[in-house]
Amino acid sequence: xxxxxxxxxxxxxxxxxxxxxxxxxxxxxxxxxxxxxxxxxxxxxxxxxxxxxxxxxxxxxxxxxxxxxxxxxxxxxxxxxxxxxxxxxxxxxxxxxxxxxxxxxxxxxxxxxxxxxxxxxxxxxxxxxxxxxxxxxxxxxxxxxxxx
Amino acid sequence: xxxxxxxxxxxxxxxxxxxxxxxxxxxxxxxxxxxxxxxxxxxxxxxxxxxxxxxxxxxxxxxxxxxxxxxxxxxxxxxxxxxxxxxxxxxxxxxxxxxxxxxxxxxxxxxxxxxxxxxxxxxxxxxxxxxxxxxxxxxxxxxxxxxx
DNA sequence: AAAGATTGAATTATCAATCTTG
DNA sequence: CAAGATTGATAATTCAATCTTT
Numbered sequence: 420x421x422x423x424x425x426x427x428x429x430x431x432x433x434x435x436x437x438x439x440x441x442x443x444x445x446x447x448x449x450x451x452x453x454x455x456x457x458x459x460x461x462x463x464x465x466x467x468x469x470x471x472x473x474x475x476x477x478x479x480x481x482x483x484x485x486x487x488x489x490x491x492x493x494x495x496x497x498x499x500x501x502x503x504x505x506x507x508x509x510x511x512x513x514x515x516x517x518x519x520x521x522x523x524x525x526x527x528x529x530x531x532x533x534x535x536x537x538x539x540x541x542x543x544x545x546x547x548x549x550x551x552x553x554x555x556x557x558x559x560x561x562x563x564x565x566x567x
Numbered sequence: 568x569x570x571x572x573x574x575x576x577x578x579x580x581x582x583x584x585x586x587x588x589x590x591x592x593x594x595x596x597x598x599x600x601x602x603x604x605x606x607x608x609x610x611x612x613x614x615x616x617x618x619x620x621x622x623x624x625x626x627x628x629x630x631x632x633x634x635x636x637x638x639x640x641x642x643x644x645x646x647x648x649x650x651x652x653x654x655x656x657x658x659x660x661x662x663x664x665x666x667x668x669x670x671x672x673x674x675x676x677x678x679x680x681x682x683x684x685x686x687x688x689x690x691x692x693x694x695x696x697x698x699x700x701x702x703x704x705x706x707x708x709x710x711x712x713x714x715x
Numbered sequence: 716a717a718a719g720a721t722t723g724a725a726t727t728a729t730c731a732a733t734c735t736t737g
Numbered sequence: 738c739a740a741g742a743t744t745g746a747t748a749a750t751t752c753a754a755t756c757t758t759t
Contacts, residue, residue: 424684427699428692434706435691439587440633441713477742485588490728492743497727514736514741536572543583544576546708551575557702558582560694565589625720638750640721645749662719662758722755733744 446538453534456527459486460498461535464528467504467520474507474517503527594686601682604675607634608646609683612676615652615668622655622665651675 447457466483467473475483481491495518498504503524509515547554595605614631615621623631629639643666646652651672657663695702 422684422688422692424688424692425699427703428687428695431695431699431703431706432687432691434703434710435587436591436633438706438709438713439583441710441715443584445713478740485584487729488742489730489744493727493729496743509741512737512741516742536570539576539580540570540572542713543580543709544570544572546705546712547576547579548705548708551573551579554705555575555579555582557694557696557705558579558586560696561586561691562582562589564694565586565593565690567589626718635751636720637722637752641749641751644721657719660719660759664720716759718759719757720755721757723753725750725752727748727750729746729748731744731746733742735740735742737738737740 442538442542445542446535449534449538450531455531455534456498456501458535459484459494460503461528461531463491463494463498463518464503464520464524464531467518468525468528473520476509476515477518480518498524590686590690593690594683597682597686598679603679603682604646604649606683607632607642608651609676609679611639611642611646611666612651612668612672612679615666616673616676621668624657624663625666628666646672 443458450457462484463480466480467475470479477492477495478488480495481488484491484494486494495504495506499506499518502521504521505519507517507519509517544551591606598605610632611628614628615623618627625640625643626636628643629636632639632642634642643652643654647654647666650669652669653667655665655667657665692699
């Protein structure tokens with residue numbers, strides 16, 4: 420039942436939780452300090468810009484973002500109120516809705532990126548050491564191990 | 568201003584966010600499925616048990632847990648309502664309050680541990696590969712880089 | 716005035732139920 | 738009935754303001 424976890428695995432776990440909390444908090448603080456919206460907004464805008472025709476179905480977006488489907492609907496409401504995205508009907512399927520990136524959303528993305536990138540670099544990237552690729556593989560293995 | 572982030576660092580960052588979300592979600596789901604409280608409760612109870620005399624000041628506890636001071640006060644309220652901890656006055660300093668682990672809290676800790684440990688092992692530990700110690704150091708470097 | 720802790724009000728996240736279309 | 742999306746109710750997190758003691 421209770422697998423024997425060695426000290427390093429347990430220590431790694433606690434450090435992992437801690438690292439995530441600190442890094443995201445600092446980045447969000449930096450963004451707020453610059454009068455910009457938080458991380459989750461960036462994730463939504465960024466996912467949309469990468470998508471063909473700058474649009475995604477609500478469900479697709481929910482998969483791309485760290486949030487429940489319901490949570491995403493609420494988040495899109497707020498971002499739409501801010502005029503950064505809009506909803507559009509889906510031609511073939513009248514149940515669905517596209518979320519489409521607006522120009523103001525693209526501008527916001529550009530304003531946020533310097534602050535965000537700086538945060539990733541100084542609070543996270545620097546600590547990865549000589550081989551970011553190795554760290555990347557490690558994180559991807561963890562994400563895969565935890566499944567969808 | 569915008570540092571050049573290489574693809575691996577950025578990929579590592581996205582995988583990191585993703586991994587954290589998936590692992591904590593799964594563990595919390597497993598706990599809920601077993602009729603047990605969520606992760607943050609465990610953190611509080613565990614911190615108290617390690618502490619001398621099974622008690623910590625509210626501020627000390629807030630440092631040990633991934634939560635703001637206010638958030639911790641609310642969390643302790645709930646855990647106290649569940650009868651797992653109690654507040655006690657601090658002899659020398661009448662401003663302060665100890666949070667003390669109750670026997671029911673220790674029992675809860677023991678009930679939660681198998682589920683929690685299993686989750687850490689299968690969703691996280693397995694992916695660390697041959698050297699958990701190396702992973703641990705990496706996570707600790709990140710936590711340090713992001714400061715307190 | 717500052718430290719320790721708490722509360723009120725506002726924001727956000729989540730579950731279950733709902734509505735609409737396929 | 739199932740899929741896509743949304744809403745209502747509930748719970749949790751946070752900021753600023755507050756209260757008490759040092």
